[in-house]
Amino acid sequence: MNESTLRRALLVIAILGLAIGIGAWRTGFGPLDANTIWTVATLPVVAALAISILRDFWIGRFGVDAIALVSMSAALLLGEPLAAVVVAIMYAGGTVLEDFARGRAERNLKALTDRSPRVAHRTSTLGTETISVEDVAVGDELLVRAGELLPVDGILLDASAALDESAVSGEPLPERRSAGDMLRSGTVNAGETFNMRASALAEQSTYAAIVRMVAAAQTAKSPFIRMADRFALFLLPVTLLVSGAAWYVSGDPIRALAVLVVATPCPLILAAPVAFIGGVSRAARAGILMKGSTALEALAQVRTAIFDKTGTLTIGGAELIEIEAAPGRDANHLLRLLASLEQASHHVLADSIIRAARGRQLVLSHPRDVHEHRGAGLKGRVDDMAIVAGSRALVLADKPLPGWAESGEEKYRDEPVLRVFVALGGRLAGVFTFGDALRLDAHDTLGRLRSAGITRMVMLTGDDGAAAKRTSALLDLDALVADATPAEKVATVTAEKASAPTMMVGDGINDAPALAAATVGVAMGARGATASSEAADVIVLTDRLQPVADAVRIARRTRSIALQSIIAGLALSGLAMIAAAMGQITPVAGALLQEGIDVAVILNALRTLGDGHLWRA
Known part of the structure; x- marks a missing residue:
């Protein structure tokens, strides 16, 4: 039985126990009284939680789930099994709610991994054979039939092809490609059958990189989330102190129990991870890949943006x-x-x-x-x-x-x-x-970055000064550094980063060191610059500059929503603790109130999946 199934089973047991106990209490019949039924329904949740806490403690983690364990145990010891079973439902329901919220937030990311290419049709003088995508070699000629996924990155051999790139780049309409154009794995043949030549192995192709980034996004913790975890640990002694004080002043242990019940810090446990996973998912839907929530949080705090010229601010070709x-x-x-x-x-x-x-x-x-x-x-x-x-x-x-x-x-x-x-x-x-013309969306993108909170913008290029000045004169930039070698680019990025969190945007192989040196490296990866994409924290899969501004807006909005959820949730829990300490809230009412707070916090965190005030193309 996996953990998700176990959590659902514990919730069902607790709910059934509550319902059967209420039935026994109202009718006055049955071999067991209501208190015994509620106690029996609570014990599996207590046991599972105790095992979970011991397992975390063994690997060096100590979570604030201990408050829920203490509150259920105290309720049973104080002869309040109804409160205990309601807390059990609250805790088990919170874990199931967390599973649901994570699943909802990860749905877009999971959709990417579920549709990974699995087979390819290799052509030769002997005909066409269907092989596993892992068996494709660089240089193989492949046949892609109508409606099929492109198995690996490659080069179009036929005169033209129509591709649905929505799952990779977020572009809603099919794109027309011509002979010699680069094609990316994971896109769909939206036209007639065509031939292509493989230019990369499956594990080195675009879609494999997306899958790796999805895995990172689902497992990595951002500094913001780790900070929330550490802050949550302070709640346990604070809760015990308030609970003990309420008991001491009133002489009523039930008040202490009520404080414990309303103090479970689900806003900290659930809100930040759900919000950040939702933000990464929203970005992926827009053709922006973020390497985990760490990259998203760092992007939310950037104040300086540095741009390469050729291929980034400009089209990068004749x-x-x-x-x-x-x-x-x-x-x-x-x-x-x-x-x-x-x-x-x-x-x-x-x-x-x-x-x-x-x-x-x-x-x-x-x-x-x-x-x-x-x-x-x-x-x-x-x-x-x-x-x-x-x-x-x-x-x-x-x-x-x-x-x-x-x-x-x-x-x-x-x-x-x-x-x-x-x-x-x-x-x-x-x-x-x-x-090499300026990108059509360059002006709008820089303006949107200004409105999103970027205060300094720099062009950093290896091109000669005269050409760089002509381009910079068309844009609202704060500084220009031209004739820069890769080493000088790194030095410039490092100097800017010392003054403020810095984002570097580039597309070429020579940009890779500067991307790695920045607080956040953003690669224009639509043309398959593997080195820069590997060095970057954020990859834009469309051949447009606007998603850079969208990425910053998504990051800022995500961090803001996570913070809102935490502050609002803790404030409400704090008020409930005070009311419970003053005897205004019973343990049962406190458990129900805390569950309402949890639901509100989760729903708010899930807003990161929406568009908010993002600009539309």
Whole structure:
């Protein structure tokens, strides 16, 4: 019999004992009187609690459950078996309530582990075979059928795929992926069957990391919870002192019993763990993985936020920034022709160009007669039209820029961008500008962090000073550190941490030491930066910056709710103790009152599962 089943059985025994005893008392019949029935129903709870306390004491822990043991034992010794059985119901009910609350708080986390990938379909020259996910090797080609979980992290081999990433990233709508994109285990094929190449073993893939973090979240205790445990220990001597004083002043041992009954510190025992598990669960539902309640509590107290630049505040790749079209030319038509031509190229920009065209739902044509000029561009034909795309030297040679293109050339003269010139039929038709653009949600995220209590924001980057200053000028930052080596990043984080609890947000392998050095390291893990994710305390699984602000808000709200539950619960218990000491509350009424306090505290702690005042995307 596991502990959860035992606790439910003890609760049933105590409730049945109370009911049968009341029946015997009201009818006056039966071989046993009511007091004997209530005593018999209480003893199993007393015995189980005594064994639990001895077991904890043996491993070096001493809990405040001893107050419940003392109150039930005292009630039996003082001839108050009705009070004893009500306390037994209160205690057993509290443990069952705790099981329910923990189960409710862990439901989202458990859902993640229950749907872990178990099989994969490996393809070879001999056909397709179904194997255990643990047998997948790096480099294996895998077939993923419609509706199936992706077994491991990998690279898409087919032209496109639609993936439901909601269980991993929190994104509600299917995401479209293109050939060469990274795919993550645990996501679901929401489209047609496709092929992928495994890039990691099962135990090293995204979903395995999630399962490990879930286990950590369910077992680790935060400093806040450990502090609550230690504080709760002081309640035992205080309770005994108040109880003894009430007996001494009044001469009535029943008053002492009433004080013991209402003093069980369930708000401390239950509220903090349930609240923190609920907070971790709420974060997981939003695509934010927190490595246990320790990380959540630390995040709740940060005052300084440090951001890497490339891939964190910016997109981190050559993305299309602007299309300048010649008079009479349509920008989407030019993009379609350019992307069609770039299908024949291996240049680093080709994927970005094709992705931009597909993002606008443009239908590409098959290019013909393509000739690539290494490092300069492409020439070919698309839809029977001659097209040249590449550097200004390739496309224009010594010809001057037409007037419509001069403003763009001046605008981007000193910017760290790539410019692609496109000519149709020998005439310049458009200029495409690519660069590392600021994330669309960067402004809002920093503003939300300010409103959440972050007082200092710093950009810390290894990029050159000029590029860093251009980016920082667009944001509300307090300081900028550029040209930083990984060692200098660690030194900067350490210096900031000495002044205030500090959060470091980064995405690259070179950010890992700085993430580990911060009070809380937050990794932008959507692109699979394993080293930074391992070093971080919090991992954002969506390729957006906004969840960083959501994570801080969830952490602060969770800690606030836990504190509310503890303060309110202890205050109510304290008032009840005073009333009991003055003879205003009987032991039976005190037990019922304490159970009501426990229920209120648990329900309040479970509010961490909700959205509260979180911003929505």
